[in-house]
Amino acid sequence: MESRCENCIIRQFNSLRALSKEELIKVSNAKTSKKVKKGDALFLEGQKLDGVYCVRNGVSKLSKLSSNGKEQIVKLTNIGEIMGQRSVIAEDYTNLSATAINDMEVCFIPKEIITNTLNTNPYFSLEVLRHMAHDLKEADDVIVNMSQKTVKQRLAEALLYLKENYGEDDNGFLQLSLSRDDYANIVGAATESLIRMISEFKKKGLLKTEGKKIGIVNECALKELVDGF
Amino acid sequence: MESRCENCIIRQFNSLRALSKEELIKVSNAKTSKKVKKGDALFLEGQKLDGVYCVRNGVSKLSKLSSNGKEQIVKLTNIGEIMGQRSVIAEDYTNLSATAINDMEVCFIPKEIITNTLNTNPYFSLEVLRHMAHDLKEADDVIVNMSQKTVKQRLAEALLYLKENYGEDDNGFLQLSLSRDDYANIVGAATESLIRMISEFKKKGLLKTEGKKIGIVNECALKELVDGF
DNA sequence: GCTAAGAACTGACAATTATCATGTTTTAAA
DNA sequence: TTTAAAACATGATAATTGTCAGTTCTTAGC
Numbered sequence: 001m002e003s004r005c006e007n008c009i010i011r012q013f014n015s016l017r018a019l020s021k022e023e024l025i026k027v028s029n030a031k032t033s034k035k036v037k038k039g040d041a042l043f044l045e046g047q048k049l050d051g052v053y054c055v056r057n058g059v060s061k062l063s064k065l066s067s068n069g070k071e072q073i074v075k076l077t078n079i080g081e082i083m084g085q086r087s088v089i090a091e092d093y094t095n096l097s098a099t100a101i102n103d104m105e106v107c108f109i110p111k112e113i114i115t116n117t118l119n120t121n122p123y124f125s126l127e128v129l130r131h132m133a134h135d136l137k138e139a140d141d142v143i144v145n146m147s148q149k150t151v152k153q154r155l156a157e158a159l160l161y162l163k164e165n166y167g168e169d170d171n172g173f174l175q176l177s178l179s180r181d182d183y184a185n186i187v188g189a190a191t192e193s194l195i196r197m198i199s200e201f202k203k204k205g206l207l208k209t210e211g212k213k214i215g216i217v218n219e220c221a222l223k224e225l226v227d228g229f
Numbered sequence: 230m231e232s233r234c235e236n237c238i239i240r241q242f243n244s245l246r247a248l249s250k251e252e253l254i255k256v257s258n259a260k261t262s263k264k265v266k267k268g269d270a271l272f273l274e275g276q277k278l279d280g281v282y283c284v285r286n287g288v289s290k291l292s293k294l295s296s297n298g299k300e301q302i303v304k305l306t307n308i309g310e311i312m313g314q315r316s317v318i319a320e321d322y323t324n325l326s327a328t329a330i331n332d333m334e335v336c337f338i339p340k341e342i343i344t345n346t347l348n349t350n351p352y353f354s355l356e357v358l359r360h361m362a363h364d365l366k367e368a369d370d371v372i373v374n375m376s377q378k379t380v381k382q383r384l385a386e387a388l389l390y391l392k393e394n395y396g397e398d399d400n401g402f403l404q405l406s407l408s409r410d411d412y413a414n415i416v417g418a419a420t421e422s423l424i425r426m427i428s429e430f431k432k433k434g435l436l437k438t439e440g441k442k443i444g445i446v447n448e449c450a451l452k453e454l455v456d457g458f
Numbered sequence: 459g460c461t462a463a464g465a466a467c468t469g470a471c472a473a474t475t476a477t478c479a480t481g482t483t484t485t486a487a488a
Numbered sequence: 489t490t491t492a493a494a495a496c497a498t499g500a501t502a503a504t505t506g507t508c509a510g511t512t513c514t515t516a517g518c
Contacts, residue, residue: 012328064369066377067456074369089355090362095369125354126318126347132361133319139368140293140303140324146375147417148295151505180466188376192508195467210466211514227296380475409496419476424497440484441495 004028005107007135010056015081015127023117023124036060042098042106043084049094051110052084058104059166059176062096063185073186074142075135076101076176078165085128086113086172101178149226151189155197156225158186159207163216172208174213233257234336239285242309244356252346252353265289271327271335272313278323280339281313281410287333288395288405291325292414302415303371304364305330305405307394312349314357317343330407378455384426385454387415388436392445401437402444409441 005028011017019027033056036042040051045064055077062075062083074096077083079163087094088111117123159174166176178186186195198214199208206222208215216222240246248256262285265304265390271282274293277451284306291304291312298383303325306312317340330382347354374383395405407415413423427443435451437444445451 031243036372059349064373066373068377070378072373072379074372086365089358090366092362093367095366118358122348122351122354125351125358129318129347129354129361130357132365133315133321133360136319136361136368137324138318139372142372143296143303143368143375144293144295144301147371148297148299167295179388191465192467192507193505197507199467379473420495421477421497422475425475427498 003033004091005031008056010054011192013078014082015053015124016054016082018121018123018127019117020121023121024212027109027113027117030113030180034106034226036100036104036106038102040100041093041106042100045097048092049084049087049107049111051083052088052114053098054107054109056083056107057084058099059101059103061101062098064096064210067206071185073182074139076165076186079080082131089118090130101176102183106187111185121228139163146188151193151199153202153226153228154187154189154208155194156174156222158183158224159214159216160219160226163219164205168215171215172190172217172228173210173213177213184218232262233434234260234442239301239309242307242399243283243311243351243399244360245283245311247350247352247356248346249350249456252350256338256342256346259342260338263335263337265329265333265335267329267331269329271329271333271374272323272430274275274324274326275322278316278340281317282327283313283336283338283344284308284312285334285336287335289333290330290411290414291327293325296341300414300415303368305394305415310362314343314361317349318357330405331409336409371398380416380422380431380458381426382455383416383418384412384423384430385451388443388445389448389455392448397444400444401446402439402442406442 005011005016006021011024012209016024016027031054036058042060045096053096057079060075060077060083063071065071073224077098083098084094086092118128138219145157149157161178161213162178163173167211168174180195181191183198184191187194189197198209202209204221206216206218208217234245235250235253242250244254245256246364260283265287271289272278286308289312290302291306292300294300294303306327312327313323315321347357374386375432378386379416389407391407393402395404396404408426409424410420412427413420416423418426427436427438431438433450435445435447437446
């Protein structure tokens, strides 16, 4: 009982919305659905991708290993996002690994369909271009944050981002629950440093925790922290 | 005595090579040439661009101010590169400032020409897409470097990059001469720290300096430094 | 429910990097 | 050529962040 792209609301959020009905039918016929368990990899850095992944459900982290063996998370995906575009377009190995943070449903679209459509439908190209332009801008922002902000500021920013993008549960805890390790790899700090910072925020009444769950208590204070007090 | 894009070798290096003869003629008729003095800005962060700049000569830095007032250099341009694409495509304000590092000659191409061509020539779109994909990959690499490598490693990497991309003069000094401030803003460190590091490298026989000029003496040692000794 | 594995956490300490203060050299303009 | 401004450089010190060594808490599998 496969669902059809033509009826999929999610495509409104990504570049597939630029496709004509005929093109969508082609995509739908070629695509395969896939379930990915929490913790499993969708693809690994350095692999060659045969297509792109469209996220129907769940969240994944895009990360890269540095030469010292530490992981750096470059981006978290949202529902509707397409992963692996960069690599397919540049006909290049992926520069990032994708790992499911919670259980995911994704659709795999073979690269031939994508490249064909890019060659024939300029609206699609343009749409992909816009998305990539957006990613590039965000990447620039991350660069500046990494080099100019303290771990404290980057953590504050990350927490606000998580609330903004993935929401919170009924008890005011962040919906997306990451390990402390993941937090450290987003912020770009040692896990111990990160944990200490969370404790500090908790002591100051900015956060609350319950097991691995984290909740934002004083959002304003966090926002002030982001641009140095 | 304006030169014509049709005869310009430089376009081989950028996405304009995907244009047909007729399209090139249109571009050439619409473009204006411009000289930019060392230190002058081509555009500023937050501006709306009416077109893109094609670099004929000289080098510029693309940078962003962080909230603490420090500048972070995100990228140095090469000859043939097109600046401002991201902003024109996303119909967005620029997220970066562009400043000439030495005297430059650039061609300004109005955005209407660019967007029109994007809408009608899928090869052009694809070519732009490839370039943007490449930039995105590089940006990811910078993120990882910023968060996982030490200042020492990032400096070593920057120096090797400068040699690789802009060459050295007859006496073995880097052709592109940057201020210590610029180095600090590339590497993402305080200027004093950066200067200290250069002194250290010099003491260890990795570099030589003469005024502001820097020359690489022991390239192998620098390369080893990049991935932790 | 018990238990082992792995997260989460804490402390002590070391390394890295920033800041402030100050002196020296270079550069460019009068 | 002089001179003021800017760039370069160094020392002393403080702040930030990482590392190592360990303890406690959680959780999944038996």
